[in-house]
Amino acid sequence: MYKVISREAIAPDTFDIWLEHPNIHKRAKPGQFLILRLDEFSERIPLTIVSTAEGRLRVIIKTIGKSTYKLCAVKPGETIADIVGPLGNPSEIDRFGTVCVIGGGVGIAPLFPIAKALKEAGNRVIGILGAAKKELLIMKDEFLPHLDELYITTDDGSEGIKGTVTVALQKVLKKEKVEVIWAIGPMVMMKFVSLMAAENNTLCWVSLNPIMVDGTGMCGACRAEVGEEVKFTCVHGPEFDGRKVKWDELIKRQYQYREEEKRAMEDYLKEMGGKNA
Amino acid sequence: MPEKNKTKMRELDPIQRIGCFEEVALGYSKEEALKEAARCLQCKNQPCVSGCPVGINIPGFIKALREERYKDSAMILKGDNNLPAVCGRVCPQEKQCEARCILGRVPGGDAVAIGRLERFVADLEIPIESVVKPSIHKKVAVIGAGPAGLTVAADLAKEGVSVTVFEAFHTAGGVLVYGIPEFRLPKKIVSNEVQFVQEMGVEFRFNEIVGRTVPFEELVNDYDAVFIGIGAGAPRFMGIPGTNLNNIFSASEFLTRVNLMKAYLFPKYDTPVKIKDRVAVIGAGNVTMDAARTARRLGAKEVHIVYRRSEEEMPARLEEYHHAMEEGIKLHCLTLPVEYLGDANNNVVAMKCVKMTLGEPDSSGRRRPVQLENSEFTMEVDMVIEAIGQTPNAVLKAGFSSVQLNKWGSIQADEETGRTNLPKVFAGGDIVTGAATVIEAMGAGKRSAKAILKYLAGV
Numbered sequence A: 001m002y003k004v005i006s007r008e009a010i011a012p013d014t015f016d017i018w019l020e021h022p023n024i025h026k027r028a029k030p031g032q033f034l035i036l037r038l039d040e041f042s043e044r045i046p047l048t049i050v051s052t053a054e055g056r057l058r059v060i061i062k063t064i065g066k067s068t069y070k071l072c073a074v075k076p077g078e079t080i081a082d083i084v085g086p087l088g089n090p091s092e093i094d095r096f097g098t099v100c101v102i103g104g105g106v107g108i109a110p111l112f113p114i115a116k117a118l119k120e121a122g123n124r125v126i127g128i129l130g131a132a133k134k135e136l137l138i139m140k141d142e143f144l145p146h147l148d149e150l151y152i153t154t155d156d157g158s159e160g161i162k163g164t165v166t167v168a169l170q171k172v173l174k175k176e177k178v179e180v181i182w183a184i185g186p187m188v189m190m191k192f193v194s195l196m197a198a199e200n201n202t203l204c205w206v207s208l209n210p211i212m213v214d215g216t217g218m219c220g221a222c223r224a225e226v227g228e229e230v231k232f233t234c235v236h237g238p239e240f241d242g243r244k245v246k247w248d249e250l251i252k253r254q255y256q257y258r259e260e261e262k263r264a265m266e267d268y269l270k271e272m273g274g275k276n277a
Numbered sequence B: 001m002p003e004k005n006k007t008k009m010r011e012l013d014p015i016q017r018i019g020c021f022e023e024v025a026l027g028y029s030k031e032e033a034l035k036e037a038a039r040c041l042q043c044k045n046q047p048c049v050s051g052c053p054v055g056i057n058i059p060g061f062i063k064a065l066r067e068e069r070y071k072d073s074a075m076i077l078k079g080d081n082n083l084p085a086v087c088g089r090v091c092p093q094e095k096q097c098e099a100r101c102i103l104g105r106v107p108g109g110d111a112v113a114i115g116r117l118e119r120f121v122a123d124l125e126i127p128i129e130s131v132v133k134p135s136i137h138k139k140v141a142v143i144g145a146g147p148a149g150l151t152v153a154a155d156l157a158k159e160g161v162s163v164t165v166f167e168a169f170h171t172a173g174g175v176l177v178y179g180i181p182e183f184r185l186p187k188k189i190v191s192n193e194v195q196f197v198q199e200m201g202v203e204f205r206f207n208e209i210v211g212r213t214v215p216f217e218e219l220v221n222d223y224d225a226v227f228i229g230i231g232a233g234a235p236r237f238m239g240i241p242g243t244n245l246n247n248i249f250s251a252s253e254f255l256t257r258v259n260l261m262k263a264y265l266f267p268k269y270d271t272p273v274k275i276k277d278r279v280a281v282i283g284a285g286n287v288t289m290d291a292a293r294t295a296r297r298l299g300a301k302e303v304h305i306v307y308r309r310s311e312e313e314m315p316a317r318l319e320e321y322h323h324a325m326e327e328g329i330k331l332h333c334l335t336l337p338v339e340y341l342g343d344a345n346n347n348v349v350a351m352k353c354v355k356m357t358l359g360e361p362d363s364s365g366r367r368r369p370v371q372l373e374n375s376e377f378t379m380e381v382d383m384v385i386e387a388i389g390q391t392p393n394a395v396l397k398a399g400f401s402s403v404q405l406n407k408w409g410s411i412q413a414d415e416e417t418g419r420t421n422l423p424k425v426f427a428g429g430d431i432v433t434g435a436a437t438v439i440e441a442m443g444a445g446k447r448s449a450k451a452i453l454k455y456l457a458g459v
Ligand SMILES: Cc1cc2nc3c(=O)[nH]c(=O)nc-3n(C[C@H](O)[C@H](O)[C@H](O)COP(=O)(O)OP(=O)(O)OC[C@H]3O[C@@H](n4cnc5c(N)ncnc54)[C@H](O)[C@@H]3O)c2cc1C
Pocket: A033, A045, A046, A047, A048, A049, A059, A060, A061, A062, A063, A064, A065, A066, A067, A068, A069, A106, A109, A110, A208, A209, A210, A211, A212, A238, A254, A255, A257, A258, A261, A262, A265
C-alpha cells in the first residue's frame, strides 16, 4: 500500500500528485515511468515519473477516463494498492549543444525531467510548450529555470503564439541549428513534429504512450512499428526516434477500446451520481 | 479418445459452461474416488511414478486414499508436490504418469485416473502442518513466483532457509494466475496453495521486477544463493503483414486481461477486453485452447482454431481439446495464415491463408508442414489471437547479463541441479527449458532446491 501525500489541481482536469514509495526515487531516471494499480478492481495505469524526492515521487495526470478519474479521486492520506517502477529505458541524456524540447498538453509533465536533465548536462535548451488554451498550460514557471528560451503556443492564441507547437518549431529551426529534439504530447502532435524533424534531418525522440497491460514485455499490447521492426514500447521504449515510427497505424490502435472505455466511464459516472472529485 | 473403464468425472454441460467462467471439470465424489482408486494394482515396480516429473509416490497416495486414510494420502502428495490441487487439474497426465500406468497398456484398458485422484485428495483441503526445520541462518532470493519459484521457495523454507520471493506482478502464481483461465484452474486454488507457501515463512516482495526495479547483482551480493524462475514470458508474433492491425492480439495479452486483470467481469473490474463475432486463434497448444474457449465464453459467435499441422501433432492437453470441441469451437488443420487484411479504420476483416501438407519430420520429431501450391484462400474474421508460443523475455534478461544463455536465448543451466555459470545462481522452469509444463517447472524447482541446500551446506 502506498500513500497519496498530496494532490493539487493545477489546471482543469489536471492533477499534480505526490505518492509515497520507499525505493523508486533511488533508481528513477528521466524518461521512465511506473505502473500503478489503485485497488483490486483497477486497471494497471502507466504514468511518467515527473520528479522524485527521498521516499516519494510525483505524477501529473489528466483525467480522461474511468481509471484516471478514479486515481485523481484518491484523497491525500488514502492509499493505492500497487506501484511498480521505474519501467522503460531512461532518456539518452548527453551534452549535444542546442536541443529543443517540445511538450503538448499533459505531455508537458513527462517532458519536465528530461528538460531539466538536458540543462544540467550543459545543453542550450529551447523549450516549446503548447496547450489548447492558456488555462491548460501547465508547469510554465517550473520549466523557466531549466530553459534558455521558451516559446508558448496555444490553439486559440490566449497565450503566446496562436497555433500548434510546430509553428514555433519552424521558427526555431529557421533561426538556429538544433542537434536533438524531444517531443512529448498527443500522438498527432508527435507525428507532425517528427515529420518536421525528418525534413531537417534532426534526431527526434518521442515518448510513445500506447495502451499497455503488464508493462513488462510479456503481452505485446504496446507494440509499435519502428523502423520496420515491431517494438514493445514498455521494454524497448518508451522513447523512439519519431522519424521511424509508423504513426498512422499506432494512432488507430490507440482507439481500439473506445467503446469499452466509454461504457466504463458512463457506468462510473452513474455510480458516482454524475459527479467527480 | 473415449474412456472405457476409467471412472468418469462430472462436467458442466457445454451449453451451460460457455455462458460462464465456472470450472468445467467438477471433480470426483468420495464414492467415485474410492471406486477409481480401487482399480490401481499397486504395482511393485511402480511404472507410473517414473512418468511423473516430481516422482510422486502414486501407489502410496492411492493406497492411503482407498483405505480412507485421507490425511496420510494428502501428506504423501504434499511431500513430493507442493501444488497437488493444481497438478491434478492441469498436468498432461496422458503424456506423463498415466502414460506409464500398466492398466493403460493392456488392450481395451484405461490408465488409473491418477490426476483426478490427486485432485480429489488435494481438494479435501486437509490442513497439514508443514514441518519447518529450525533456521540454518542462510537466505535465498527466488526470482519469479511461478510454479518453479514457488517450489524452490517451499522446499527451501521447509529446511530452515529464509526465503524471499521477488515477483513482477502484484500476485503470485505466474502462468497459473495470468495464463490458465478460471474455468480450468480456479484462482482460489492457486491462492490456497500460495498461502500454504506463505505460512511456511516465505516472504513475498510483489511489484519487483528484478533487472529493472531491483538490480540482479544486488540480490547476488545480498543473498547466499539466488534462483531464477522468470518463465518464458514474451509472446511471439507470426510477423506476417498486417500484424499491427486493430483486434489482433497475442494470447498473452488476451489471457492476461481476462485472468490476471479479470476483464471477464468488466466493467465491475476496470480492464476491458475485446470480443468480436468471428474469432480466429492461431496455434494448437494449451494456450490456444485456453484463448479459444475464453473467446467463446466472452460471447464470440464463432471461434476457429487455425493450425498448420494436423490433429495428431497438436500439443494441447487432450482433455482441453475435447472440451474445446464440445464447446463448438472449429478446428482448421493444415492451414497457415499468411496475411491479415484490414478496413479503412485498420480493423482486421479477413485473413489470407494457405493450405499445408506434412513433409519429413523436423527436429521436434513432428512432420514438418509444407505449403501446398496455389492453395491460397481467404477467411473472414474480425478478431485474431495469436498463440504460437513464447520466448524468453529478452529485455528483462538484459538485466541478467552476467548469466550465460544457450543458443535459444534461454538460460544455460544444468538439468540435474539448475546450476548456471555463476556459482551462487540457479535457474529452472520455462526460462531454462522454453515453454513446458507446470509439473516440469516444479520438477526443476525440486532439483534446484536440493542443489541449493547442498551448496549452502558447503559455504
Ligand atoms: C508510458 C506511459 C506514460 C504515461 N504517462 C502519463 C502521464 O504522465 N500523465 C497522464 O495523465 N497520462 C499518462 N499516460 C496515459 C495514461 O496512462 C492514460 O491516460 C490512462 O491509462 C487512461 O486511462 P483511463 O481509464 O482514464 O482512460 P480510458 O477510458 O482508458 O481512455 C480514454 C481515451 O484515452 C486514450 N488512451 C487510452 N489509454 C491511453 C494511454 N495509455 N495513453 C494515452 N491515451 C490513452 C484512448 O484514446 C481512449 O479512447 C501514460 C501512458 C503511457 C503508456
